[in-house]
Amino acid sequence: MAAVSTVRSAARRSRRFFDIFVADVPWTVSSKELKEYFSQFGSVQRCQLPFDKDTGFHKRYCWIKFSTPEDVQNVFQKDSHILEGAKLALKQQSHRHSQRRNQSK
Numbered sequence: 001m002a003a004v005s006t007v008r009s010a011a012r013r014s015r016r017f018f019d020i021f022v023a024d025v026p027w028t029v030s031s032k033e034l035k036e037y038f039s040q041f042g043s044v045q046r047c048q049l050p051f052d053k054d055t056g057f058h059k060r061y062c063w064i065k066f067s068t069p070e071d072v073q074n075v076f077q078k079d080s081h082i083l084e085g086a087k088l089a090l091k092q093q094s095h096r097h098s099q100r101r102n103q104s105k
Contacts, residue, residue: 018048018063019072022081023089025049025060037083038064042071063093 025034031049038044049062066072072092075081081088 018046018065018093019069020064020066020075021061021091021093022064023061023091024086025058025062025088026084026086027057027060029083031058031062033083034062034064037081038066038075041066041074041078043067044071 020038022034031047034049035044035047038047043066044064045067046065047062048065049058051058066075075090076092081090
């Protein structure tokens with residue numbers, strides 16, 4: 001049980017460094033396809049699409065990391081994002097934790 005808690009904690013810390021949270025990802029879409037789609041808005045550094053160990057399917061959400069803040073803003077200039085007929089739900093991630101660390105130095 002402690003190992004699961006440690007993994008979840010590490011995952012939460014890593015998510016702080018992503019720019020966009022994407023929900024409602026169709027089951028048939030891969031991380032490669034997501035990266036290709038979001039590349040039209042700028043340089044995608046990373047796409048993290050977590051999988052369920054029990055089912056083998058992804059969990060229908062992901063995180064996207066872009067190279068620049070301008071790339072992130074480009075994504076939100078578009079009203080809706082549709083992949084394979086499904087509308088994606090996007091949310092810009094907050095970087096409060098890293099900002100607090102920088103302010104305390």
